[in-house]
Amino acid sequence: MIKHFFEPKSVAVIGASDTPPKGGYHVMNNLINYGFKGKIFPVNPGKKEILGCTVYRSIKELPEAAELAVIVIPRDGVLQALRECADKGIQSIIISSGGFSDADDEKGKEMARQVSELVRQLGLKIMGPNSLGVIDLSSGLNTTFGPLGVVKKGDIALLGQTGLFATGFIRWIHSGQYFGLSKVVSLGNKSDIDESDVLEYVANDSDTRVIAMYLEGVRDGKRFYKLAAEISKSKPIIVIKSGRTERGRRSMLSHTGTLAGDDNVFNALCKQAGIIRVYSFQKLFDLSKAFSYLSLPLDNNIAIISGSGASGVIGSEYAAERGLELPEFNENTVRKLKGIFPEWAPVKNPLDIWVAIEMVGYNQTIPTCLNAVADDPRISSIVLAIAAPFMEFDLAGIVENVRRKYPQKCLVVCFVSGSNDIAQKNFAELEKARIPCYFWMENAISVISKLCQYRDYLRRQD
C-alpha cells in the first residue's frame, strides 16, 4: 500500500548504524529528529542499540512485519534483503542503495532487472533503487540518509527524481526559506513506484495544496495525464522536466536511467492537463511559495510601485512580454497619491516613489502608495519593488496591514538592489507573514504571470 510509504506504523532500517557519516546512521537520526510517530526497528548484525532503539540482528529476527523497510546497504546485499523482507511479510520497501539502472556496468543493469522480477514474484512495493525515500511532515517519517535540519510543516509537496528534494533543498529551505512542506519524495530509478503513484497520493492528502515535481521521464503518460488533469483543477502542479535536448536525454541515462520521451508530447500534455511547466529549480520554488501564500489574481492588471524609475520601466517591459497589463490609476488613486509627491512628479503606473520617499520618508510613502493602489478597482496585483532601503522601517508590518485590508489583491514584494543585510531582514519578516518575496524584478513579474495563466486554465475548465 502506497500509504505505508508515508505513514507506516513501523519502519525497519536495514543497515542502521551508530556512526555519523554512514547513511544508516542518518536515517535513524532523521526519523528521531522529525519525531516519527511509529515504531523504529534498526537492523544490524553487530549492534545492540542505536540512538536508544533496540537493534535486531537480522530481518528474520524482527518482532513483527514492519509496514515499511528502508534498505541502506551496498547494492550487492539488496536482492537478498528483498527476499528476507518478503519472507518476513514486509511488503513496502525503499531501496536507498544506488548502482542499479543508474550504474554504468552490466551488473547493475542486471540487478535492476532482478529487482523488477522480485517485485512481480513476491508482490512487493518498491520505491527506488537510488531513492532517498520520503519525508512526511505529518507522520514524521524521514528516510533520508544525509544530515538535515527540521523544516516547517506546510502545504507544498516536492516529488520527483532527484535526491536534492530530500537533501540539498531541505537544507536550503531550513537555512533561509520560510515556506513549509507537506511531503517530500525522492523517487530514484522508479523500478516500481512512479510519479503517478505519488501524485495520486498527495492529491488525496489534505495537507498538500501545491505540488512541485522534478521529472526525467513519465512512465505511464496516459495515467499521468488523466491524474494531472483531474488534480490540477484543485491543486496547482508545477513541473520541471529534463529531456528537452538530446544532450539532456543522454545525461539522464547516467543519472536515473530514464527515457525522456518526446518533449513536444510532454509540452502538449502539460497544456492540456493544466500543469505549469518551468525550466529551473528557482522558478519551481518561486512559484510554489506564491501558490502557497496567495489567492489567484482576478485579472491581468498589475501595478508596479518602485523605488527606482529604471526598475519600474524594466518591470513594465517584463509585464508586457508576459501578457500582463499596467492600467493607469483611476482619478481617486491619483488624487490620494498626489499629496506625497512634488507637484511636477508623474503619478503613473509604474509608480516611481523615489521623490515621495525623499519628500515624506519611507514610513509615509509605502503605506500611502500601497493603500491607494490596492484600493484602486482597476488593479488586481501589486509588485512593490524595494530599490534602496538605507533606512530601516517596518516593511513587513506595513505590507501585512494592506494585505489584511485588501485580501483579494495579489501582493508581491521584490528587492531590486540595496543593502543585503536589510533586504535579508525584510525578506525573513515578509516571508514569515506569507508575503512572497523575490530578488530581482523579473522573478516577481514572472510569478504573477504564471498565477494568471493558471487562473485562465481553471476558467476554461468551468
Next chain:
Amino acid sequence: MIKHFFEPKSVAVIGASDTPPKGGYHVMNNLINYGFKGKIFPVNPGKKEILGCTVYRSIKELPEAAELAVIVIPRDGVLQALRECADKGIQSIIISSGGFSDADDEKGKEMARQVSELVRQLGLKIMGPNSLGVIDLSSGLNTTFGPLGVVKKGDIALLGQTGLFATGFIRWIHSGQYFGLSKVVSLGNKSDIDESDVLEYVANDSDTRVIAMYLEGVRDGKRFYKLAAEISKSKPIIVIKSGRTERGRRSMLSHTGTLAGDDNVFNALCKQAGIIRVYSFQKLFDLSKAFSYLSLPLDNNIAIISGSGASGVIGSEYAAERGLELPEFNENTVRKLKGIFPEWAPVKNPLDIWVAIEMVGYNQTIPTCLNAVADDPRISSIVLAIAAPFMEFDLAGIVENVRRKYPQKCLVVCFVSGSNDIAQKNFAELEKARIPCYFWMENAISVISKLCQYRDYLRRQD
C-alpha cells in the same frame, strides 16, 4: 571638458547642507568618505562650515572657478544657478535636481528646454538634470546625494540612465558583492552629456576593463555605434536597454523622458558592434564580474561537475540550448577519476560526484575531480555545482589551486542548493579570490555561453 566630471581639481556643491537627510549633506559626506583628492567648495547662504569645509554664501563668492559644480537644490533655482556658474567661469555642471523632462508638468518641460538653451548660449557642459552624477574610484569624486558605503576600486564601469547605479546597487555591492568598480555614472535626462560621451571617456580609462550600461535611449545612434564597435574590440560592453515593448517605451517617458528608438535597430546595432545585450540587471552583474575575473574560454567545450545528478542533467540542457558542448572526458581523465568512485558509477560529463563524496569525502573528491577535468585537453570551461555542502571544507582554497595550475581554463562555481550560511561563506571566499560564483545552475551556464559569444565576435574581427 568631460574629464572634469571625473577628476576635477575642485568641486562646488551648490546647495550643500549639514543636515543628514538632505541631498546636499550626502554629496558633501560622500566626497569626504570616498577621499576626494581635490578642493571642496560648499555653497549655502546660511552656513559657515560643513563637515570641516569652509562654506561660501553664493556662487559669486567662490574663491575660484571650480572645475565642476554639483547643483542639489529644488528645480526652481536651477536656471539661476546655471547662469551664476557661467558668470563665475564654471563650465562643467552636474544637475542633480529632478523635475525637468522627467516631470509631468509643462513647467518642467519648459525648464528642460531652457537648460538646453543655456548650454548652447553659455557654452556649458551639463550632466543631468535628474542625475546622481559620478563616482570615480580613482579620484575619489562622489556626487551621489544619498548615503553610501565605500565600494572597492576595480575594473568595472557602470554607466547609464539610472540612479540605481549610484545608490541601490552601490549599497548592494558594498554589502555582499566582491567585485570592484572603476567609474559609475548616472546620466539622468541627458540634456547634454550622453551615453556616447561617457562611453568614450571610460574607453580611454586605464582602470576600466569592463563596461556595463543601462540605457533607455541612444541619442546619436551613429556615434554610439562607431564608438562601441571600436571599444568592444578591447573592452566588453554589456548593455541592458529598455524600450522593447510599447508599454516600456511609455514608462520611459515618465522616467527620463527618453525616446527609445526602434528595438530591432538597436538589436542589429548590438550584433554589429559586438555589444552584449542582456535583459536584466542580474545578468548585467553576473556577466560583468565574469568578464572582470576570467579570461575567455578557448572553445565551447564545458564540463559540469555536480554534487547532484539532476543539476548535472539540467545544466547539460542549458548548455546544449546555448550552443555549448559537453564532450566525454578522455581516457586519461576517466582513469584518474575512477579511483574515487565505486566501480559501477558512471564517470561521464556531466560528472555526478555524489557517490564519490560519500566514498572519500569532499576534501578528496573536489580537488581530484577538478584537477583531472581541468587537465583534460578536451575541456575549456568547468562549472563546479555545489549541491549540498553539509560539511565545511576549504572550497575557495581548492578551486584557487586548480585555477593557478590551469589559468587558461574558465572556472565557475555555482550553488544549486544546500545550507545558506555555508553557501554565503563559500561565496565570499571564492569571490574574494576572483572566482565567479553564482546561485542556480542556469546563471553559471548562461555566463559561459555569453563569454563564448563575445570570443566568437572578437575572432570574426581578426
